[in-house]
Amino acid sequence: MSVQGVQGEERDDYTKEESRELRRRSQRLLRELVRPHRWKLAAIAALVVVATGMTVAGPAILAFGIDTALPALQAGDAVPLWAAGAIYIVAAVLSGVAFYAFTIGTARVSQAVLLTLRRRLFDHTQRLSLEFHEQYTSGRIIARQTSDLESIRDLLDQGLNELVRGVLFMTFTAIAMVALDPMSGVVILVALVPAVLLTRWFQSRSTVLFRETRTTSAQMIVKFVETMTGIRAVKAFRTEPENERDFGDKVEAYRDANFRTIQIFGIYEPGIMMIGGLTIAAVVTVGAFRVLAGDLAVGSLLAVALYARTFFQPIQGIGMFFNGYQSAAAALEKISGVLEEQPTVPEPARPKSLPSARGAIEFDGVSFAYKEGRQVLPDFDLTIPAGQTIALVGTTGAGKSTLAKLVSRFYDPSAGAVRLDGIDLRELADDDLRRAVVMVTQEAYLFSGSVGENIALGRPEATQDEIEAAARAVGAHDFIEALPDGYDTDVAKRGGRVSAGQRQLLSFARAFLADPRVLILDEATASLDIPSERLVQEGLTTLLADRTAIIIAHRLSTVAIADRVLVMEHGRIIEDGSPTELIELGGKFASLHRAWRDSLV
Template sequence: MSVTGVEGEERSNFSAAESRQIRARSLRLLGSLLAPVRWPVIAAMLIVVLSTIAQVAGPALIAYGIDRGLPALLNQDWFPLAATGAVYLLTGVIGAGLIAWYTLMSARISQGVLIDLRKRVFLHTQRLSLEFHESYTSGRIISRQTSDLDAIRELLDSGINQLVQGLLYMTFTAIALFALDGMSGLVLFGSLVPLLILTRWFQVRSQTLFRQSRTASASLIVQFVETMTGIRAVKAFRAERRNEKVFGELVEDYRKVNGRVIQLFGIFDPGLVLIGNVAVAVVLLVGGFRVADGQLAIGALLAALLYTRRFFDPMEDMAMFYNSYQSAAAALEKISGVLEEHPGVPDPVAPVDLWKARGLVAFDQVSFGYQSDRVILPRFDLTIPAGQTIALVGSTGAGKSTLAKLMARFYDPSDGRVSLDGVDLRDLHPKDLRRAIVMVTQEAYLFSGSVADNIAIGKPDATPAEIVAAARAVGAHDFIEGLPSGYDTDVNKRGGRVSAGQRQLISFARAFLADPAVLILDEATSSLDIPSERLVQQALQTLLADRTAVIIAHRLSTVAIADRVLVMEHGRIVEDGTPADLIAGTGRFAQLHAAWRESLV
């Protein structure tokens, strides 16, 4: 399914065919989750059947005690009544014990299913290509992992128990009532007609409302997460009032949807009570005349009344189950939509190993566009010899970052091939690709943890000495030593404890520690001040000497260390040469360089 398809599921209106496809997809996911625990599920079902039988036996035992035990007691025979009481107590104990056992088993099953699903969502979204994450907002991903999984948890923890126990209880109660008194059973059967009509009415209207409620809830989460994530931009542009208005509208939408849900229950719940009371009244009326005529024993009438009353007891709980079910079903639809996404950059079927890459990169007749009607690179050819450092310059939108993303295989070309040492990147083993090509972007993201942990991401088994050496190489050692705990300093959320330039230096150390054959720097020096940039340039001249490097930079001072400069415009290379040769010329790079020099004056 495409990202557009997933976005469509945030809306509540689907065609019949789309709804069937979504339900089928959700059922496939549910089946795959339950398959590993099918035997515990079967055992739990057997236990709940036995416990329900024990519970339903109560009114029949009461009828026996009244109709048989009391007359026997009047004849000085206490055994029937005592035996009935003992059996009643025994069935109560057995029923309670089995229910406790079932509750524990169902809890273990539900937790196992949730753990499986939570891992699947995390691992799958992590595997999905950059294209998906650039289209699917982080707030919506968080909603899938939080509110949607919570809705499924509520269903598994309590809703399923209510449904299973309720259905079995109602079924066995109806069977017991028919066995005890067929006429009372027919009265109960007649009450099912208005009950089914009311339930169907509730089902049709609640299905749409519950999906709208989940959508409104997800929109709230998305707005909140994105506001908090972008709080710096919010503060910088004084967007608090605008966000307050947008969030207020979303809250109001959520309130209105929940208000309609409450109104629905305000009709459904009293309707259930009314049908149940009418059924009990009819059983009492018909049974009373039959007792007066001697056709029915008084104990049997009492048991029939108890069974009729108890038949409707689970209905309210089952209505609450339907609430949980609709929320969980809508959540499962969204989660299954994410899990149905296929990586735009799939792993190769027959991967080719490249244990030691030299760094020869080639673009052969490559065409690429993020959208089918917008081509970024038209028939692009380029060869970068192993060990060469090239700089890509050009105006915004020229295709420089796109070239870097294709080289790192964040995307695959629409046509043609990108190769490393003659091996198509689409055929290269993923572990070899990630080891051979490393990209440092403008966004120097740091994870929660220490500075050393963040540097070691480039090489998880690195020693402390290797981590320090990498930091020294990029000029980060001095400022790290100045932090409160040095390399053990916690950088806080997203690196909030260090400056933007320091975050970039840490990301450099991380990349250099990985020791790739090809290093891509995509505007990676943009956050550095002039002294820090000079330190990095000094380090780059040494560290990039034996590897292929691609530097994308608007700061032309960074370009000076390159062996070769490529000037791009509209997805094509318009100039290619050494920095000195291009500066001495009269082309586009010479103009850019002159403008840059003037800006420094």
């Protein structure tokens, strides 16, 4: 289990040990991402050393020109002056070229790291089990792939540049000042003490504030995404005012967190500028008296004054690095938390193959609970022969959909085994299972693209003739042909160009084309009106022929085509027989059937 908790649940009340573990985990992930680029980074480090060294050399070369080259020129020797000028130009060119190469190199490495991380996060997230996605909100997933990755990008593209260049510049500048004039170097080092203390205060304070900023930002994004995703429910129940208040509170919390962050910048940046100004005044004043006393050359004074003026400038950049670092560190902790999650339904280490399934299903002593203490199926046994169509009926919560999810292996049983043709699903290769078992749910989701591409989702290599044959088989061909571009019509966002019933027909065509041995229809006709349902009944007969089928439906018109009906109650089968037998029996199914017939009158 990850530090964040079950299925990536994020908290704000971490203990010190948990916080350390979060940092270790995110640092481990960063090392994994950077390791393939270590030689490039070494070359980049060499470039920035050269570039910074050439930049820092400028004032020292000016000091040489004033203190040595000018007197030599007065004596008739122009060589030192020409040499100083040439060296200055070469240093400037080398500095510019090296900084260019450094900037391009770091950008390439950072983009390569981000590309790897984006792909890894996407691949890992879609491979996680259904349990994860049912508990981890879509808004948080979107935040991981967008704002969190953008924070890391900002750090890699800009923050690290500021840090590396700033630290090297200050180090080389201090060395140059001490070499030119040790006393001025001592003044700088003394002034560095309050600057370091102020920076340390800023770092510790910003750690707390930036974590708060990330948390409030994520809460704001989650609320926005959930509201827009569920906009139909919002409109239906007129919850706009409540949503506005809730979102307004989250926006204000985010604003307040940002304002507190700006406040510490308002103290830090002017504080560094004040320390830098006082340091320059001290260096120039002390240096001026020493020039008058003959202890310091004018050129050296000019050089140390230039060094003092620029010495503290990188500290502000380093402070900005902490800004980006805190944001990126919090983001990396969250991303690493998702990557640490393991599928609760893992693929077997040594899978058994099932190249041609027959479709026989067996539940052997199966018990299942979504959460501890909430058992849905207690010691469940069931055998479904290959090619049989069964219908599951019962009240909500009876365990019908749970049974379907176990057959699809969206979940594994807590105890016992679910077998397909005698093979435990936990031992079956994922590819064989997905080829053998297909579920059609009430939510007929259509992806961006054409109608034909959506039908071919389970068989991307299918020909146009095969796609059209599948649509004809389930009664979808006529309405598809009536669309503006037929099978090439773009379904638009989430299938907005077609009705709910038409989306369901397309999902049937998708299942027919995939040609599984086991087909599960989980309330798959719920979105169809009565005329559409009658239209699809013939298609269902074709769809279910020669395959094992499990139908979950409240509409008993769909149940009529089943060979066998199982009536479930509290995770147990209380009636088992053909529709006609159960109606004659006069039990629970007969009662449900009468209620359904009465509803049609």
